Amino acid sequence: MSTARTTRPLGPLVIDIEGVKKLYQMGAETIHALRGVSLKIHRNEYLAIMGPSGSGKSTLMNMLGCLDTPTEGHYEFNRKNVAAMVDDELADIRNREIGFVFQTFNLLPRSDALKNVELPLIYAGVPPEERHERAKHVLREVGLENRMHHKPNELSGGQRQRVAIARALVNKPSIILADEPTGNLDSQTGVEIMALFEQLYNLGNTIIVVTHEEDIAQHARRIVRLRDGLIESDKNVG
Amino acid sequence: MNTLYYEFTESLNIAFAQISAHKMRSMLTALGVIIGIVAVTLMGMAISGMDSSFESSLAMLGDDVIYVQKWPWGPVEDWWNYANRPPLQDSHAVELNRLIESSPNTLLEVAVPVRTRSGVVKRGDNSVNGVFMAGASGDYGRIITADFREGRLFTDTEAEGARNVCVLGCDVADALFPAQNAVGQTVQVKGYPFQVVGVLVRQGSFLGLFSFDTQIILPIKAFEKDFGGKTRGLEIRVKIKDKKRLEEAKEELVGLMRRVRGQLPGERDNFSINGAEAFKEQLDPVKKGIAMAGLFVTGLALFVGAIGIMNITFVSVKERTKEIGTRKALGAKRRTILLQFLIESIAVSLIGGLIGIILSSTLGIVIGHLFPKLPVEISPALIIISLLVSAGTGIVAGFAPAWGASRLDPVVALRYE
Numbered sequence: 001m002s003t004a005r006t007t008r009p010l011g012p013l014v015i016d017i018e019g020v021k022k023l024y025q026m027g028a029e030t031i032h033a034l035r036g037v038s039l040k041i042h043r044n045e046y047l048a049i050m051g052p053s054g055s056g057k058s059t060l061m062n063m064l065g066c067l068d069t070p071t072e073g074h075y076e077f078n079r080k081n082v083a084a085m086v087d088d089e090l091a092d093i094r095n096r097e098i099g100f101v102f103q104t105f106n107l108l109p110r111s112d113a114l115k116n117v118e119l120p121l122i123y124a125g126v127p128p129e130e131r132h133e134r135a136k137h138v139l140r141e142v143g144l145e146n147r148m149h150h151k152p153n154e155l156s157g158g159q160r161q162r163v164a165i166a167r168a169l170v171n172k173p174s175i176i177l178a179d180e181p182t183g184n185l186d187s188q189t190g191v192e193i194m195a196l197f198e199q200l201y202n203l204g205n206t207i208i209v210v211t212h213e214e215d216i217a218q219h220a221r222r223i224v225r226l227r228d229g230l231i232e233s234d235k236n237v238g
Numbered sequence: 239m240n241t242l243y244y245e246f247t248e249s250l251n252i253a254f255a256q257i258s259a260h261k262m263r264s265m266l267t268a269l270g271v272i273i274g275i276v277a278v279t280l281m282g283m284a285i286s287g288m289d290s291s292f293e294s295s296l297a298m299l300g301d302d303v304i305y306v307q308k309w310p311w312g313p314v315e316d317w318w319n320y321a322n323r324p325p326l327q328d329s330h331a332v333e334l335n336r337l338i339e340s341s342p343n344t345l346l347e348v349a350v351p352v353r354t355r356s357g358v359v360k361r362g363d364n365s366v367n368g369v370f371m372a373g374a375s376g377d378y379g380r381i382i383t384a385d386f387r388e389g390r391l392f393t394d395t396e397a398e399g400a401r402n403v404c405v406l407g408c409d410v411a412d413a414l415f416p417a418q419n420a421v422g423q424t425v426q427v428k429g430y431p432f433q434v435v436g437v438l439v440r441q442g443s444f445l446g447l448f449s450f451d452t453q454i455i456l457p458i459k460a461f462e463k464d465f466g467g468k469t470r471g472l473e474i475r476v477k478i479k480d481k482k483r484l485e486e487a488k489e490e491l492v493g494l495m496r497r498v499r500g501q502l503p504g505e506r507d508n509f510s511i512n513g514a515e516a517f518k519e520q521l522d523p524v525k526k527g528i529a530m531a532g533l534f535v536t537g538l539a540l541f542v543g544a545i546g547i548m549n550i551t552f553v554s555v556k557e558r559t560k561e562i563g564t565r566k567a568l569g570a571k572r573r574t575i576l577l578q579f580l581i582e583s584i585a586v587s588l589i590g591g592l593i594g595i596i597l598s599s600t601l602g603i604v605i606g607h608l609f610p611k612l613p614v615e616i617s618p619a620l621i622i623i624s625l626l627v628s629a630g631t632g633i634v635a636g637f638a639p640a641w642g643a644s645r646l647d648p649v650v651a652l653r654y655e
Contacts, residue, residue, distance in 0.1 A: 067567060067648045088571045095569020102652070106564040110255050122248050123569035125241030167568070 006202065007221050011043025013079075014174050014206060015064060020073035022059050022229075033059035035229035036073070041208065043174065046201045048217035049210045051226035058179075060226065061210045065100060065177045066093045078174060095123050099168025101178035105160045107152040113139060113163045114148045120171045138166040142196060158189035165196060175206045182216055194219045245574050246581075253582040256554070257589070267550045268590030270543020271631055274536045275594025275624045276601070281532025282620040283602050285525050292521060296514050298441055298450060300383050302481040303514070304488060306330075306349075306474040306495060310510040312520060323508045324499075325471035326351075328458065331375070333498045334474065345487040346494070347477040350377045353461050354473070359406075359454055360426040361414040369410055370453040371427070373461025381477045382438075384450070387411075389421040389436030392457050396435075400459035404432040409451035411437040425454075430464045432456065484513065540631050543590065547635035551583045555643040562643055563651030576644035583636025584629055591628025595621055 022034040034056045041047060041064075051057040062068040063075065066082055069090070075083045077093060085093070094100075107116045117135040126134070139148055142162040152160055161181060168176050178197070182190030198219060201207050209220060217223050218237065225232040257264045308323050331351035338346045353373040359366050372378075376394035392403045404425065411420040411434070420434045432454075441450035458472075478487040488511050495509055555562070562575055602616050 062649050065567070067652070088573075091566060091569050091571045094567055100567045102564070106560065106567075106652075108561060108564075110259065119565070120568045122244045123241070123565075123571070123574065125244060127240065128244075171569075 005198075008044045008201070008204070010045065011206075013040060014043050014077065015039065015041035016074070016076040016079075017063070018074040020063060020070040020075060022056075022063065022068070023071045032229050034063070034070070037226075037229070037231055039224065039231065039234075041175070041206070043206050044204065045206055045208075046197075046219070046221045047208045048220035048223045049208065049226065050212060050214075050217050050223060051232075052212065054228075055226040056229040057210055057212075057226050059229075061177065061179055061208075064175075064208060065098055066090045091123075095120055096171060097174045099165075099171070099173040099176040101161070101164050101168050101176065101181050103180035103183040105152070105157075105164045105184070107160060107163055107167075109152055112149045112151050113144060113155070113166075116152070116163055117167045117170050120167060124171055134170055135166070138169045139163070141169065142166045156189075157185050158192055161185065161189075161193050162196065165193075165200075169200070169205070175208055176200070178207065178209045180211055181209060182211075182213070190216070245577060249574075249578040249581040250585075252578055253585040256582055257585060263550060264586050264589070267546045268543070268586050268593065270539050270541075270546050271587050271590030271628050272543075272594040272597065274539035274543055274631075275591045275628060276598045277532055277539055278536040278627065279595060279598040279616065279620055279624055280601065281528055281536070282623070283598065283616050284528055284532075286617055286620070288521065288525060288528075292518070295443075298383060300381055300475075300477070301514060302478050303381050303475050304478060304484070304491065305512040306476065306491065307510050307512055308471050311512045319506075320510075326474060326509065328462075328472065330495070330498050331474045334476070334494055335377075337494050337497065345479050345483055345490050347479050348377050348380050349474050349476045350375050350381055351458055351472050351474050352378070353458055355465065357428050357465075359410055359414065361423070364414050366410050366413050366452065368452065369407075370448070371456065371461070371465075372453060373456045373458035373465075375458055378455065381475055384438045384441050387437045387439045388419060389434070391455070392435055397457040397459065400457060400463050402430060402432045402460050402464075403435045403457065405436040405438060405455040406434055407438055407449075407451040407453040408440045409449065410454060427454065427456070428465060432460075484515075488513070536627075540627070543587070544631050544635035547583050547586055547632060548639060550586070551579055551636050551639035552642075554582065555579060555639045559646065559651050559654040562646050563648050563654065566646070566648035567652060572644040574644075575646075576640045579640035579643050580633065580636045583640070584632030587628045587632030587635065588625065591625050594628070595624050 017037060017039040020034055020037045021032070024031040024033055037056070037060060049057055049060060059068070063070060066077065066085075067090070069075070069085065070083055073083070075081070077097060080093070082090070082093065100106075108119070111119075114132070114135050117139055118131045121131040121134060136145075136148065139145060142165050144159060144162050144166065147155060147159055147163075150159075152163070155163065165176075165181075168178075181197070182193055185193060194216060197207055197209070207220075209216065211217055220237065222234070222236045224234045306326060308325060309320055314320060328351050331349045334346075334349035338344050338349065351374070355371050356368055357371050359369045374397075376392060376397035379391040386405075387408060389405070391405055392401065396403050404427070406414075406420060406425070414420065414425060415423060420437050423434050424431050425434060426432075438451075443449040443451075476491055478484065480487070491511055492507060495511075496507065499508060501508065565575065599616050
């Protein structure tokens, strides 16, 4: 596993967010989760989004992941206007452009690793033969060639997260969006997972990690800090 | 298009994995559908069994034979209009046959006078009660459908000569002559000796009510000589040439009978023409009753079953909210999720339907073995209808929860614990 730290040159613009606001109605109270956020993310970036709870970090992540649309403002993903899209169009973007990695892994418990990784390809309409091949390929990439037919409960936490990462990679997305990817792992396994992200970054993937842990964020090349629904700082790190 | 197909097979896999993971729950849920399908198939079996046994009974009676009688079959309200009709006579039959023979284009073949009553047939100490006695002319052989196991029918000469000869139904023959050939032997009918000239093959019963095998057929003149009955009237059975032209044949017979009876134009018929198909009309309300009861039970059971499936699908959606969120995050569209839960509820319902069909077929076979006379019959159409009905139940029951699941907000669903 290579941990040598290199920064890759920026590619074309992937995410272009301009003046995004998000309001929630909680009973009589209106919550301003995002108060006007602008953010540009390019291909080949390794970005960490940080912030305490209530900072709008999760809302921003949902927005970036096309799980949610802004109340106000512009959002373009690969020059497509996401802000105006309906449910099924968003599902299509998520399927083709975004690879999700969740804190709780979110694997289907009754399916083996291979089936779990194949899932996005089913929704993309990839024929079965090709599905198996591509799923096997990414499982090999994350070092699970010997665990393909294990169910999630037969895998360790680190292995489960690797399956989830393989699932995120399998449809060759524009970005990988990881939400507290080490939150449910012990620190040793967490280090291994972050090394895997480093490796994937070096292989040419664009990675966005949402975290509240400083040392996890330090793996990224750029750190965006949120506070009270606004971007507090946006810095490149070595 | 491909995507839809892959999603469909994926949904099928999920549904069966889900059902096999919750076998007990799925079976309990399917119970309502099972009961409903058993009710509907048993009802269908009873009705189609009644139909087919009716058809075969009709064939036994001779479906190409119509009856001239004083009374119509079936209930009448103005009985006094019928009571005063003159009784039918042997001479009417003779006259009818003369008319039939002289009209070349007739649809009628032959008229046979028949007198009936019931009585005891004895041989030594053995006796059979409640034997159906029929006195007929020598032409009777042309209208009965049964074959002879032994012997023959009495000849015209025997019939005209009022000879004491008889033909036995097979049950009568077997009861009186357990170990020997009945033909040539003598039986006592109401004290009069009759020589057996023939025995009929086994025919079975009419709708399980009246057995054709406990009858005795005598020459009508011998019947009249020994048992009287001239005043009780008789019936004339008329065989027709083409059963497809039954109605025309009936009209012709009415015309001939009016001539025989010397009725004036405008006068009401003073006889009735009866056909076995009249039984059909009597059977219809019975079939309707069974159908109504069956449909009511089926409807009720399927309604309860549908609510059960709906409930369990709601539970299933709730339990797998996070999974739905994950699937949506990975690119599942609304229709994917809708399809997934709909297929699951259809699968539960179809399994219930299949179990129901298996149960009621087994039940039908058991009933058929225990009571061979009871008409039961399961048809492919019934199986297809049952499967369609259970699939429909699954769709109706699963739609609301599946729709709800497909509309879940992925953000909310992912956060659900």
